Amino acid sequence: MASLTLEHVGKKYPNGYEGVKDFNLEIADKEFIIFVGPSGCGKSTTLRMIAGLEDITSGTLKIDGRVVNDVEPKDRDIAMVFQTYALYPHMTVYENMAFPLKLRKVDANEIDKAVREAARILDLEKLLDRKPSALSGGQRQRVAMGRAIVRAPKVYLMDEPLSNLDAKLRVQMRAEISKLHDRLGATIIYVTHDQTEAMTLGTRIVVMKDGVMQQVDTPTKLYNEPCNLFVAGFIGSPQMNFIDVQVSEKGAGVALAFGANTITLTGPKADALKKGGYVGKVVVMGIRPEDVVEEHEYAEGRSLSEAFPANVTVYELLGSEAMIYADV
Structure with a gap:
């Protein structure tokens, strides 16, 4: 797994709008970091800059001490799980999970071993021959996670992976993701607008507003010692x-x-x-x-x-x- 460092990272668009401003953060190896905030606060933009899907217009991003500002996404050794499952409908669960390894021309035996291990971790072993249309929303999201796990990347990035699920499934999948972090011992960066998800999943939480980091702390300290009115009102339901x-x-x-x-x-x-x-x-x-x-x-x-x-x-x-x- 890996540590990450973001030093004075910013995102400024051609029209002059600043989506992220002077973002500084040290993420330790195997940490579960949550980016949380209202829509438009810059959390997904920050995640996409880490992934390489958005250009960094100022500052430095390091993964394991290596500057990766200009490194292609495929060469950053990260895996991303999106809000939409993005599964191939004509492929089985097994084929969907194996696909990223086939693209890398990994040996067939290694692919089979990786897919079956990921299926065991995510309780998908009995579903490997099914097509996505025969799966529930929660099962499809687990397949999307499995596709990331088989690659054994340094960092997992998750962009609101539970927002398309109903309330009951969200609770179940929160528990699954928490257990997954324990099993993999992985570095995970997770974006959500839901402060309940943030409080229950993260080892540390980054609260953002208008592209600016407001506070970084453990869930308990955020709740008991908010640094400003925004954090105090955002963290906690019903709000303060x-x-x-x-x-x-x-x-x-x-x-x-x-x-x-x-x-x-x-x-x-x-x-x-x-x-x-x-x-x-x-x-x-x-x-x-x-x-x-x-x-x-x-x-x-x-x-x-x-x-x-x-x-x-x-x-x-x-x-x-x-x-x-x-x-x-």
Whole structure:
């Protein structure tokens, strides 16, 4: 497998539009990196530059220490799995998986060994004689992955491979891809707009917006320590609630006032607001939905003056949990 280095990588189109701006990232060998962000943020463009399908207009891309900016895609020793399965309809599963090795004129015995090993890993052994038309969406996506696996590349690139599947299949395939990474010990770069996929699959996540990298971190740190409002609002479902509050000093802590309501904050966050010079200023307070509780669930020993009324506008029952939308 391989490590990758992107140094000040950028993509500027002839019309002057910058799709990716000053992208810097070190990807370790065997790491599972996720590029996530809304449509148009530059994540797929970055992946295509790594693949060699898009020219890099500035900066340097290295694979295992070798600069590959001008290296042809076929010579970069990578394999890509696309959003569309791109299987040949007239070929069987076996033939589809064997095709990239046949193009390289690999020995027939080696091809057979590689295809059957990939089929074993992906649980496709009983489907090798079928045509794509006889497969489910999840099975077709596994065949597309198998076609990448047989090549044993240095790096696997996956561009929204689950977006065409229904909700149930997406959950199943997430688990399959996670297990696949463990089995192959591979370096994988995975693009998605779905933050649930990002949080459940990646060892590290790159959050992008408008062609700019916002934050690179583990799923846990992204969730608990977002670096800005965009990351805080993008990571987490339902998304974080944001409220403008007036900060004032209150004993050892601070008081956060919004409308007719006040919340007292103590501890490290209160200290940070004081040291940062935010007393007397308006700041944005973020509250995760799971941290909002009803009055009767309020922690013992706390004053009910800390509670505040909210007008419920929508109630969605989802079985094991319920979503409540309210105005404060």
